[in-house]
Amino acid sequence: MAQKRPNIPESVKRQIRQRCGFGCVICGLPLYEYEHIAEWSAVKRHDPDEMTLLCPTHHAEKTRGLLPVAEVKSADQAPFNFRSGQSESFPLRYSGDSCLVSIGGSIWRHEFTQDAVVPLLVIRGCAVIEVKKQDERLLLSLRVYNKQAKPLLQIVENELVFSTSSWDVELVGRLLTIRGGSRDILVQMEFQTPDAILITRGVFAFGGAQIQVEPDHIHLPKYNIRMAGYSARGNGGSALRFD
Numbered sequence: 001m002a003q004k005r006p007n008i009p010e011s012v013k014r015q016i017r018q019r020c021g022f023g024c025v026i027c028g029l030p031l032y033e034y035e036h037i038a039e040w041s042a043v044k045r046h047d048p049d050e051m052t053l054l055c056p057t058h059h060a061e062k063t064r065g066l067l068p069v070a071e072v073k074s075a076d077q078a079p080f081n082f083r084s085g086q087s088e089s090f091p092l093r094y095s096g097d098s099c100l101v102s103i104g105g106s107i108w109r110h111e112f113t114q115d116a117v118v119p120l121l122v123i124r125g126c127a128v129i130e131v132k133k134q135d136e137r138l139l140l141s142l143r144v145y146n147k148q149a150k151p152l153l154q155i156v157e158n159e160l161v162f163s164t165s166s167w168d169v170e171l172v173g174r175l176l177t178i179r180g181g182s183r184d185i186l187v188q189m190e191f192q193t194p195d196a197i198l199i200t201r202g203v204f205a206f207g208g209a210q211i212q213v214e215p216d217h218i219h220l221p222k223y224n225i226r227m228a229g230y231s232a233r234g235n236g237g238s239a240l241r242f243d
């Protein structure tokens with residue numbers, strides 16, 4: 001009788017993600033499967049050193065024998081995302097005439113009637129979250145840091161790129177989580193495409209000023225201000241500004 005294949009423990013999955021740069025070792029895509037380099041039937045164990053990350057396309061190529069195992073092994077030794085220190089860019093599918101951005105439980109909505117660039121969160125004159133409507137496209141841009149002002153991720157006109165030096169980065173469903181340790185969530189955001197993004201953890205910063213986002217409030221450590229439950233429906237003049 002065939003032996004039932006046990007689930008891969010979460011700690012093993014994390015070790016594989018960390019070793020593989022949080023993306024397919026061949027192309028860097030943060031949508032992947034946990035793959036045994038040698039077939040499961042041959043090894044029958046979940047050893048993180050014998051496993052790798054492959055996106056659905058490269059997984060299918062390997063399964064069909066079109067992607068040689070030797071190539072997977074060499075990519076596993078030098079994963080795509082570690083070559084540049086940041087992930088391959090991943091396109092977010094935002095579109096339409098309206099958007100909703102939720103940050104720490106405060107909500108901004110904007111309806112576009114024409115092409116425009118709309119700042120939603122402004123720190124010292126710099127738009128750290130911005131939405132642009134251009135030629136039928138809705139383009140989101142933002143940058144997120146840790147409390148030590150180290151950049152963790154950026155979205156530039158819908159192209160998501162994250163640093164591979166974080167302890168863990170995981171995209172599960174539409175939820176992106178970046179961790180600094182096992183109980184230390186640095187960034188959490190849900191991409192509710194086509195028109196919404198929910199940010200529940202992260203630090204936004206510019207020019208030495210910092211805004212810390214927690215699940216139910218925004219915290220400005222410099223002024224010891226906490227803000228919760230703000231809601232704006234905008235024409236472009238309703239951005240949250242900290243000057």
Ligand SMILES: [Zn+2]
Nearest residue numbers: 024027055058
């Ligand atoms: Zn791939």
